[in-house]
Each structure stands twice: as C-alpha cells, then as structure tokens.
Amino acid sequence: DVYKRQVYINDGKGLLSKQTNPIFNRPMSTGAVTKLDINKDGKIDLFVAERFQVETYGLDGNGYLLINDGAGNFEERSPEVLQNIGMITDAKAVDLNQDGWEDLVVVGEWTGVKVFLNQQGSLKDASEAYGLANTSGIWSSLEIADLNQDGFTDLIVGNAGTNSFYKSEMRLHVGDYDLNGSMEQIITERNQGKDYPIIDKDELIKQIPSLKKEFLYYKDYAKANFDDIFKEKSTQNKLTKILDLTETAIFWGSKKGFTFSPLASEIQYSNVSAILAVDINSDGYQDLILGGNQSRVKPQFGATESSQGWVLINKKNGIFETPTSLGVRGEIRDFDTYQSKKEALIIIGINNDSIQFKKIK
Secondary structure, eight states: OOOOOOOOOOOSOOEEEEEEOGGGGGGOOEEEEEEOOOOOOSSSSEEEEEBBBBBBTTTOOOEHHHHHHHOOEEEEEGGGGTTTBBEEEEEEEETOOOOSOEEEEEEEEEEOOEEEEEETTTEOOOOOTOOTTOOEEOEEEEEEEOOSSSOOOOEEEOOOOOSSSOTOOOEEEEOTSSSSSSOOOEEEETTTTTTEEEEEHHHHHHGGGTTTOOOSHHHHHHOOHHHHHHHSOOTTTOOOEEOOOOOOEEEEEEEEEEEEEEOOGGGSSSSEEEEEEEEESSSSEEEEEEEEOOOOSSTOOOBBBBOOOOEBBBTTTOOOOOOOEEESSOOOOEEEEEOOOOOOEEEEEETTTOEEEEOOO
C-alpha cells in the first residue's frame, strides 16, 4: 500500500467516501498532484506526476491526466508528451499565455522547469520556447504569482541552495553496473572535464562489491574518474542527468518567456521546500515566505538546517527588501493561509513537528 494513491469524494455534507477506481491502485511514487479543468467542461480534472519510477530512484516518472465525468469518476487520458517528464516534486495549473485554457508548470529533482501549454485540451511541451532549456535543478517547490504586476506569470521555485553538496555540472548516473537486476545511482562532480564519484571507496564497494578487486587502495580510487571505474561494467538502461542550477530563484515572466533570477544570498543558505506568495503589508503586491531545511542526509554530505524561514517584502518593480527571519525552526514543508473574521493567519507545516501559525500583520 506504500505506493497506492487514495482519492476521497466529498458528498457535499462533509462526508468523504474512498474512490475505488483501479486507476488509483496502480503502484506509484507520487510527487505532485494538482487540479485543473483541462478540457474546459466545468469539471475538475487531476494531473498526477510520479516522483520517480517505483523503487528506482533516478529514472524519470510519468505524468497522468485523470478526466472527471462530473460524478467523481475519473478516466485516465494521459498524452504521450507526459511520459518520462522527470522526477516531479511540484506542479501548478495556470493560464500562462492568457488564451483561457489552463496550462501546466512542473518542476522536479534532477529535472528542468517545464511548461506544457494547453491547446484546447491537448498538451504541448513549450519549455524551450519559454526559455527554460538547461534549467535542471534540485527543485522541490513551486509558487506562481505576478510579483511585479506586469500581466505575466512569474515562477518562484525552491532549490537546494548554494550551501549543500549539490553543485552545478554534477551528474547523476543510473545503470545496472553489477548486473544484479537493480539500478545503481552514482553522483559525480566535474573536474577538468572529467566526472569523479562524490562517495568514498568503501561506500561505492558496498554498493557494487565487484569493484573491490579493482580498487584495493584508496590512492587508486582517488585518481579514478567515472569512466575509469565503469569502463568494463554493464550500463544497461544507463542514463545521465546533468545539474544546471542550485539556487532558489524567480523566473520572471514576459512576452518572450522566462528569465532566471536567483534570490538573495541569505535564501541560499539552505534548501527551500515551501513557498507562499501573499500580500503581508496590504500594499497590493504579493510578498514571499519561504522555508525548508533537510536533516535526513548522510553525515559526509552535511545537513542544511541554517534556515528559520524567510520573509521577503516586495518593493515593486522586481525588487525585494533584505530577507528577514520567519522565526520557525525545523523542516518546513508547506504553507497555507486562513482568514477569519478577526485575523489572517499563515499556517506552517513542519516535518515531524506540530503545525505553527503566524499572524499576517
């Protein structure tokens, strides 16, 4: 049941019933779910994307369109363009080209920022046309807003930051290097045009024992690049992903597409896993709240825990004030808002901790 999705239909009276459609029983590592009306029939459809192929980290997952018949029954009608779209972590529906049809924006780990235009119910990958080629990152969160109120949608995307072991031009290699029927994942860093594994010899040999005889000494392993190590190994189903960007950033929208602009250096101290665009000071412009942190990593790679969340006040014209701390410790994973008759609140979801609330002044 770990990889099964569950959908519950509200009867309008607050009672939920589990949807039994076999579509939802298919094993899947779900990375993102968003609602949209893909065919403009007035019924809410679903876009579901895989985080990765089940039990095979590194292999791109698929995206699925589930069409709603209006009675809570969904039929899968997934176009070919959504196959192998990446290791998706977040997705949003928005009418990018203002033609009245909701488009899709998706982001992922070792995956570029991608745009799929909705052409009257048919999706087209328009990522390159929107200037999003070579944008592979460790993207984990996506927010959409018109921050400078120029009429074009801007994308705010959370990344690993510049204070982690992830660096631009790193590679993720995936292949069955020891012919045991399962895939291995090897991350390498670039040095003078060659790729070197970032893990030490003992860890690599633990993963691929057949290498033990070839690298008896650390000095031999220290000199070996990826091609030296695996030149005689099977690379069945091998693929290589290249990391382009590590900064959390805004992709500013315009009639020509998107322009990449990293956020302030303070934001890059840690990863960003949650983003909220909200008008904090009631000046008519949306400000940004960001959070993250990641402690569940191997010791040699180092945890990123230097953030207590950040608040960025929008000064208009694409400029933000110096970031100020949100004052929330822990691994922030989501934000939401709640408006009562008396006050507006930001709801903060923290991994393995209690929900916290902050007042919007």
